[in-house]
Amino acid sequence: MKKKALLAAVAAAALVAALAACSSSGGGGTSTSSKATNCTNKIVVKSAPVVTVWAWYPNMAKVVDNFNNGHKDVQVCWTNVGQGGDEYNKVQTAISAGKGLPDVVMLEADHLTAYEIQGALVDISKYGADSVKSNFSAGAWKDVSQGSSVYAAPVDGGPMALIYRTDVFKKYGITTPPTTWAEYAADAAKVKAAGGPAFGDLGANVPAVQMALQIQKGATPFQYDLSDPKKLTIKLNDQASKDVLDYWAGLVKAKEIGTQDQFTTDYISGVVNGKYATYVSAAWAPGYLTGAGVGKGASSGVWAVAPLPQWDTANPVSVNWGGSAFAVTSQATNKANAAKVALGLYADPASLADGWKNQIIFPLNQGVLTSQEFIDNKSEFFSGQTANKDVYIPAENAYKGFTYSPITVYYYAQLQAETAKINAGKITGSQAADELQANIVKYAQGQGFTVTQ
Amino acid sequence: MANAPAITATAPRSARAADGGKKRRPGGRRRGAIGWMFIAPFAVVFLVFLVAPLAYAFYLSLYTKGLATGTTFAGIDNYTKAFTDPSFLNGVWFVVRFALVLIPVQMAVSLAVALVLDAITTRFARFSRLMIFLPYAIPAVIGALMWGFLYSPTFGPLAQIFGIFHAAAPFPLSPDNVFGGLMNVVTWQWAGYYMIIIYAALQGIDPSIYEAARIDGASAWQVAFRIKVPLVSSALVLILVFALIGTLQFFTEPSILAPSANWSITPDFTPNIYAYNQAFSYANFNYASAISFALGIIVFIAVYIFLFATRKRGSILS
Numbered sequence: 001m002k003k004k005a006l007l008a009a010v011a012a013a014a015l016v017a018a019l020a021a022c023s024s025s026g027g028g029g030t031s032t033s034s035k036a037t038n039c040t041n042k043i044v045v046k047s048a049p050v051v052t053v054w055a056w057y058p059n060m061a062k063v064v065d066n067f068n069n070g071h072k073d074v075q076v077c078w079t080n081v082g083q084g085g086d087e088y089n090k091v092q093t094a095i096s097a098g099k100g101l102p103d104v105v106m107l108e109a110d111h112l113t114a115y116e117i118q119g120a121l122v123d124i125s126k127y128g129a130d131s132v133k134s135n136f137s138a139g140a141w142k143d144v145s146q147g148s149s150v151y152a153a154p155v156d157g158g159p160m161a162l163i164y165r166t167d168v169f170k171k172y173g174i175t176t177p178p179t180t181w182a183e184y185a186a187d188a189a190k191v192k193a194a195g196g197p198a199f200g201d202l203g204a205n206v207p208a209v210q211m212a213l214q215i216q217k218g219a220t221p222f223q224y225d226l227s228d229p230k231k232l233t234i235k236l237n238d239q240a241s242k243d244v245l246d247y248w249a250g251l252v253k254a255k256e257i258g259t260q261d262q263f264t265t266d267y268i269s270g271v272v273n274g275k276y277a278t279y280v281s282a283a284w285a286p287g288y289l290t291g292a293g294v295g296k297g298a299s300s301g302v303w304a305v306a307p308l309p310q311w312d313t314a315n316p317v318s319v320n321w322g323g324s325a326f327a328v329t330s331q332a333t334n335k336a337n338a339a340k341v342a343l344g345l346y347a348d349p350a351s352l353a354d355g356w357k358n359q360i361i362f363p364l365n366q367g368v369l370t371s372q373e374f375i376d377n378k379s380e381f382f383s384g385q386t387a388n389k390d391v392y393i394p395a396e397n398a399y400k401g402f403t404y405s406p407i408t409v410y411y412y413a414q415l416q417a418e419t420a421k422i423n424a425g426k427i428t429g430s431q432a433a434d435e436l437q438a439n440i441v442k443y444a445q446g447q448g449f450t451v452t453q
Numbered sequence: 454m455a456n457a458p459a460i461t462a463t464a465p466r467s468a469r470a471a472d473g474g475k476k477r478r479p480g481g482r483r484r485g486a487i488g489w490m491f492i493a494p495f496a497v498v499f500l501v502f503l504v505a506p507l508a509y510a511f512y513l514s515l516y517t518k519g520l521a522t523g524t525t526f527a528g529i530d531n532y533t534k535a536f537t538d539p540s541f542l543n544g545v546w547f548v549v550r551f552a553l554v555l556i557p558v559q560m561a562v563s564l565a566v567a568l569v570l571d572a573i574t575t576r577f578a579r580f581s582r583l584m585i586f587l588p589y590a591i592p593a594v595i596g597a598l599m600w601g602f603l604y605s606p607t608f609g610p611l612a613q614i615f616g617i618f619h620a621a622a623p624f625p626l627s628p629d630n631v632f633g634g635l636m637n638v639v640t641w642q643w644a645g646y647y648m649i650i651i652y653a654a655l656q657g658i659d660p661s662i663y664e665a666a667r668i669d670g671a672s673a674w675q676v677a678f679r680i681k682v683p684l685v686s687s688a689l690v691l692i693l694v695f696a697l698i699g700t701l702q703f704f705t706e707p708s709i710l711a712p713s714a715n716w717s718i719t720p721d722f723t724p725n726i727y728a729y730n731q732a733f734s735y736a737n738f739n740y741a742s743a744i745s746f747a748l749g750i751i752v753f754i755a756v757y758i759f760l761f762a763t764r765k766r767g768s769i770l771s
Binding site: 270 | 738
């Protein structure tokens with residue numbers, strides 16, 4: 001009897017151990033080597049030192065070739081390890097492991113702080129960053145700096161605007177695109193009442209948009225300064241944040257907007273087939289939509305863009321979603337060469353022109369922003385609209401920069417979960433904000449931050 | 454499972470020792486060394502790839518690392534945190550509920566199919582057996598991706614079928630339906646495999662027992678439920694343990710379906726997914742290790758209770 005019980009215990013332990021082994025083999029996914037052995041691109045000058053780069057720009061192959069053809073002293077070995085979250089998981093794991101990072105990595109500004117506090121990024125101000133500072137606006141430079149330290153070379157920004165379908169607007173009698181969020185809601189109700197498609201979409205998987213829209217109303221989600229790294233101010237449930245979340249929750253509840261995760265195949269198919277009248281998005285969106293197949297066939301020639309609706313037209317606020325920069329990692333073997341790549345890659349006129357003409361990037365380089373060709377460009381995706389002059393350049397010029405927290409990944413995950421609850425009709429926007437605040441404060445305290453609420 | 458080769462490798466030695474009884478021949482120790490050499494390949498793999506990672510994970514779980522504080526010794530803090538963490542507990546509650554519903558369904562399906570296939574012996578039976586086993590031959594990731602498309606409200610067949618009746622198709626991965634949606638995928642994937650195990654056990658039964666039963670006047674139903682099922686009960690216990698452990702460690706299908714699930718599969722959906730995200734998204738390797746160990750403890754207790762409860766009915770151990 002006792003022996004059997006013991007045997008059962010031993011067998012159970014063995015089974016658990018065996019299956020634990022099975023499952024753990026499925027988990028790890030970071031086999032990417034930082035060695036310059038499997039580049040996606042060709043190395044032109046074989047004798048030059050090689051700098052490894054992770055990046056996901058859709059036209060990166062051209063950009064890398066432009067760089068390698070133009071440089072004899074250093075060459076780029078580029079790999080695309082995934083876009084956004086996929087890459088950040090790999091970056092974070094490589095930081096924790098202490099090896100495996102490339103020399104240069106493409107990052108969005110909202111993720112820089114988390115890596116800075118872990119000492120994973122190199123201050124490139126002494127490697128030549130200061131000499132290109134004058135090429136960028138103060139807001140763009142602020143997003144990549146902490147005091148006098150510079151942790152990445154900015155490439156593109158994401159001034160937000162309202163992309164809309166002219167065919168849907170025309171069909172439901174909307175003559176001018178909404179300029180305020182109140183008008184936006186009124187138009188949404190009008191289209192819904194006439195049996196039209198969803199006016200917009202509250203995707204749970206684009207938390208950066210939610211954050212930007214809250215900031216637009218006057219919220220300051222985080223205050224953080226790397227010079228005092230343990231102090232973090234978190235204000236996620238102030239009135240502005242609650243108002244914005246309640247606004248979107250109201251539209252969802254009235255079934256006037258969709259609740260589909262964005263950039264999924266279902267969403268893109270909906271965008272192509274006119275299931276959404278508007279798309280609140282950034283300047284780089286047309287390029288990514290084109291890449292996904294939007295703007296062809298049934299959905300060609302129907303797109304236009306207007307400035308982002310405002311809460312208070314007397315005091316318009318410009319916000320940003322995404323846009324990326326190249327950072328040099330502290331695991332880089334030759335930091336001077338890596339900094340040369342970070343500052344030079346995607347900074348030559350040919351690459352920048354290819355990027356902005358396809359609307360994959362909204363360049364931050366003033367040389368491009370002030371060029372007559374860029375200002376007067378007639379966007380193909382927007383049927384010849386001078387989108388840069390009318391919408392995006394004013395939006396970018398009015399952008400003042402955000403302050404990001406060092407716990408962005410966790411904050412975004414929680415914001416996504418709360419948005420999903422709003423979309424499921426389980427909670428109101430205010431409740432979501434309160435839950436979020438409690439949750440993030442607890443997490444930040446667990447990470448050792450002194451939290452001010 | 455893992456210690457099976459070790460038992461076979463050492464069995465002759467222990468048998469001989471029992472035979473030899475008291476008089477120990479010289480050179481017994483050398484033979485012992487030879488025996489160890491035979492199990493060395495297994496032992497090395499076992500130690501390097503199983504014991505060492507487990508020990509390292511346990512070591513990690515005793516520390517805590519904060520972004521602002523660095524690594525400090527935490528003792529069992531991570532474990533007390535895990536067992537009071539609603540994310541972890543909800544995940545555990547989900548997989549327990551999932552196991553309670555899934556395992557009976559899976560066993561009923563696989564047992565029914567195995568009994569039917571055992572009863573008929575046409576060419577059609579052989580073809581069906583292969584077809585039912587086929588989903589198991591499809592890698593779990595590809596199977597899950599495929600179901601992701603079948604479930605899609607835009608591309609999937611559901612949308613077209615409901616479209617005929619001008620009704621809105623249900624989304625099997627919506628927050629309310631995700632339980633059933635995943636249940637369907639897992640049953641589809643594993644029922645064939647369990648069917649083969651039961652079927653093999655059925656093939657091992659001496660046909661003369663059926664003959665005797667029929668002479669005694671037993672009907673086909675009685676043969677199936679009074680003779681066949683009791684005789685394959687050890688196989689049933691085996692697949693139950695497999696299913697129990699597999700379900701408590703649920704990971705692959707939900708993590709593959711998550712991107713198309715419109716956020717009804719959250720980063721703390723099951724304990725394993727939670728541990729994965731803690732480690733690879735939030736860089737909390739210490740807490741992830743603690744969650745993994747806490748889950749291991751729960752699985753161990755569950756399996757132990759189960760094996761203890763079924764020990765009388767010809768368990769896999771005796």
